[in-house]
Amino acid sequence: MAGQGARFWAGERLMNSRGAVTVRIARWSATHPWRAIGLWLVLVVVAVGLSIAIPKQQTKEADNWVGQSGQAAELIQRAGLEDKPSETVLITDPDGPLDRAAATSALTQLRQKMTAIDAVGAVGQPVWAENGKAALLPIELKGSADDAAENIDQLVTATADVQKAHPGLTIAETGGTSLDAGIWTQVGSDLARAEKLSLPITFALMLLAFGALIAAGIPVLLAFSAVGAALGFYAPLSYLFPDGGSVANVVLLIGMAVGVDYSLFYLKREREERRRGRSTVDAVEIAAATSGHSVVVSGLAVIVSMAGLFVAQDPTFSSMAAATIVVVAVAVIGSLTVLPALLAKLGHRVDRPRVPLLWRLNRRIGPGGISRRLLAPVLRFPRVALVVSTVAVIALAVPALGMKTEPGGLDTLPQSIPEVKTMKTLQQNFPSEGMAYDVVAKADDKTAAVAALNRLQQAAVESGKFVPGQAVRTSGDTAMLRLVSVLPDTTADAKVALDQLRGDLVPKAFSSLPQATWAVGGESASSVDYGEHQRDKLPYVIAFVLALTLVMMAFTFRSVAIALVTTLLNLASVAACFGVLALIFQHTWAEGLLHFTSPGFVVSWIPVFLFVILIGLSMDYHVFVLGRIREGVRAGLNPREAVRQGVVDSAGVVTSAAAVMVSVFAVFATLGMIEMKQMGVGLAVAVLIDATLVRIVMLPSILVLLGRKAWWPNKLPTPTPTPTKERELVTA
Numbered sequence: 001m002a003g004q005g006a007r008f009w010a011g012e013r014l015m016n017s018r019g020a021v022t023v024r025i026a027r028w029s030a031t032h033p034w035r036a037i038g039l040w041l042v043l044v045v046v047a048v049g050l051s052i053a054i055p056k057q058q059t060k061e062a063d064n065w066v067g068q069s070g071q072a073a074e075l076i077q078r079a080g081l082e083d084k085p086s087e088t089v090l091i092t093d094p095d096g097p098l099d100r101a102a103a104t105s106a107l108t109q110l111r112q113k114m115t116a117i118d119a120v121g122a123v124g125q126p127v128w129a130e131n132g133k134a135a136l137l138p139i140e141l142k143g144s145a146d147d148a149a150e151n152i153d154q155l156v157t158a159t160a161d162v163q164k165a166h167p168g169l170t171i172a173e174t175g176g177t178s179l180d181a182g183i184w185t186q187v188g189s190d191l192a193r194a195e196k197l198s199l200p201i202t203f204a205l206m207l208l209a210f211g212a213l214i215a216a217g218i219p220v221l222l223a224f225s226a227v228g229a230a231l232g233f234y235a236p237l238s239y240l241f242p243d244g245g246s247v248a249n250v251v252l253l254i255g256m257a258v259g260v261d262y263s264l265f266y267l268k269r270e271r272e273e274r275r276r277g278r279s280t281v282d283a284v285e286i287a288a289a290t291s292g293h294s295v296v297v298s299g300l301a302v303i304v305s306m307a308g309l310f311v312a313q314d315p316t317f318s319s320m321a322a323a324t325i326v327v328v329a330v331a332v333i334g335s336l337t338v339l340p341a342l343l344a345k346l347g348h349r350v351d352r353p354r355v356p357l358l359w360r361l362n363r364r365i366g367p368g369g370i371s372r373r374l375l376a377p378v379l380r381f382p383r384v385a386l387v388v389s390t391v392a393v394i395a396l397a398v399p400a401l402g403m404k405t406e407p408g409g410l411d412t413l414p415q416s417i418p419e420v421k422t423m424k425t426l427q428q429n430f431p432s433e434g435m436a437y438d439v440v441a442k443a444d445d446k447t448a449a450v451a452a453l454n455r456l457q458q459a460a461v462e463s464g465k466f467v468p469g470q471a472v473r474t475s476g477d478t479a480m481l482r483l484v485s486v487l488p489d490t491t492a493d494a495k496v497a498l499d500q501l502r503g504d505l506v507p508k509a510f511s512s513l514p515q516a517t518w519a520v521g522g523e524s525a526s527s528v529d530y531g532e533h534q535r536d537k538l539p540y541v542i543a544f545v546l547a548l549t550l551v552m553m554a555f556t557f558r559s560v561a562i563a564l565v566t567t568l569l570n571l572a573s574v575a576a577c578f579g580v581l582a583l584i585f586q587h588t589w590a591e592g593l594l595h596f597t598s599p600g601f602v603v604s605w606i607p608v609f610l611f612v613i614l615i616g617l618s619m620d621y622h623v624f625v626l627g628r629i630r631e632g633v634r635a636g637l638n639p640r641e642a643v644r645q646g647v648v649d650s651a652g653v654v655t656s657a658a659a660v661m662v663s664v665f666a667v668f669a670t671l672g673m674i675e676m677k678q679m680g681v682g683l684a685v686a687v688l689i690d691a692t693l694v695r696i697v698m699l700p701s702i703l704v705l706l707g708r709k710a711w712w713p714n715k716l717p718t719p720t721p722t723p724t725k726e727r728e729l730v731t732a
Helices: 002-015 021-031 033-053 067-079 100-115 145-165 176-210 213-237 247-275 280-311 315-336 338-351 356-365 369-380 382-402 418-429 446-462 491-509 523-557 560-585 605-634 639-668 674-711 724-730
Strands: 086-092 120-123 134-141 170-175 436-442 466-475 478-485 517-521
Touching (some): 021 033, 021 280, 021 315, 021 338, 033 213, 067 478, 067 523, 086 100, 086 145, 086 418, 100 120, 100 134, 100 145, 134 418, 145 170, 145 176, 170 176, 176 213, 176 247, 176 418, 176 639, 213 315, 247 315, 247 338, 247 639, 247 674, 280 315, 280 338, 315 338, 315 605, 369 382, 382 674, 436 491, 446 466, 446 478, 446 491, 478 491, 491 517, 491 523, 605 674
Antiparallel strands (some): 086 134, 086 170, 436 517
16 A cells, blocks of 8 residues: 555665764664663663762742842842841640740750750740740740751750640650742652652553563663753752752653653664664664654753743742753653663563553554544544644633632641641731831931831831731831731732832831832842742743744754644643633632642742743654654655554654653652642643644644645655545545
């Protein structure tokens, strides 16, 4: 049949493309397998050595200063008015009002233990709640916040010892340092859980795809080694791009997805060519010329997309971008070098040992068996298919118009973290420990600045929405006042309080001192400013990523139409993803299903991150499918038949690749941190939509409707007439 002839002709043509870089690399690896395998092992060992020898750098507090809160923090730091790191031990009675005698005994013991710790600078006097339900002990630590982080375990241990001695009371510690430590403990637990789940799930999916243990194990092994190597190479890079806290999670998430996919693309094509009678080396070279080329283009697409995170000018995003670029580059190198070496060394043994049931099932379904049936009506009625699929995508995307984004806070953290629960209890019993705002003023007339801050405090307290936090403090020409909002510690209330201070109370207080420089900062203000910063940068990130990927696709396929279609389809997938996120996380109907409490919004950094990742990952198999379709077009098939053949031939590998991505991302949707949950749900939903609705319906229908115009200005051969019998199969 024409399709078989075109495939044979394309294979012969690809055999002649021996000058391609990917083919030359694959040929060397296949003919020198032990050297290639040895070099890969050296690469991994060196990377692991780097991670051991070079301590990974973390972001500093100053790295995250943005907006007016950043200006306030800088003024405070220059004047030396910053607070010493502090912790609070809270005592409550789970059975009712606090027993003052028992609490006094516990407080005395706490003071003794805390005073004996070298890292503790001072232990304050106990403070009793006005409602009689709690007491707190303030503790000031020596040194910087980094010093406090190193010594916090000593305080936590002392608190735990006193708790054991007073089982009738609830004695718990919280504060900036211990809260951060609790969050990191949760992140570490989540990461370990993700590793335990993602590896066996990925291996099981590879077994379903190949039906053989060795073939299934190779992609998983290479992906896992790429993740380990990338984390090692990131260690020295962290001195340029310090870890904002999510590098390990993101590297595991993206590394396993792309690492498995790249190996899968290559391995599937090599097996396909061997089944057609090619020798192992010839099959490897054809896989290198086709799938290897697609892997390089896909890897570059992900790298270009991730580079868009640098545009956000955020240290956390910059660390994610740097680490992800490294893991994608390592995965591409592995698929082009050590994978051909392994395939050449194993030969036909790569399909051993076979899992009988799965092997027979794969043989019975055949390549693209399911996709062929789904694709037939799309090719027969492309306009109807395009209209229906477009309506479906729009329906999913509409909720995105109402998507709310806010920075995370106490309410978005897992309530299972003890320090989070203690902090919320502390704020309930001590309103002065709530959302604090630092008003900083710098003026030549320090006396006038202090008077203005005192007027501000009086007006703020009289408004009934603030209580005094600290009295006015001065240093040189700078003065600072701390006010605490009586509103609950939520993102929306934080913005209300901040807007009132910045827009009304502070300007009025300083109306008689126009030459003064003032700013409102503090932790709550920083959170609000950070969210606004992300929203402001999102349009620039979108423009950067779309422009570069558009140019790259136009250059790769030498077609403006293909580049535009790719961009539109990518935007459709992202819009649908955002719509589903809004549906799930801004409402309560999915709380029981995904085990979370709805915050009523999407965490502010998630849309920027998801957009960049999704554009890159959607190009992953999109490039692979388009490459197979282009093979058919260049072989002389008419556009409809080329689309059918390209989609069917790539269906098995693309479905397997998408299944791996969806499963890995879905694992993150089960984690405790709401940010990880939103990221996992968003990525899993987007890939699922992209691999089914977009790939099987929208892309084929558009290419069929465009016909040969889709590949302009490429010079295409005259289409080979499709025999009647095969034409019937196409439209069946």
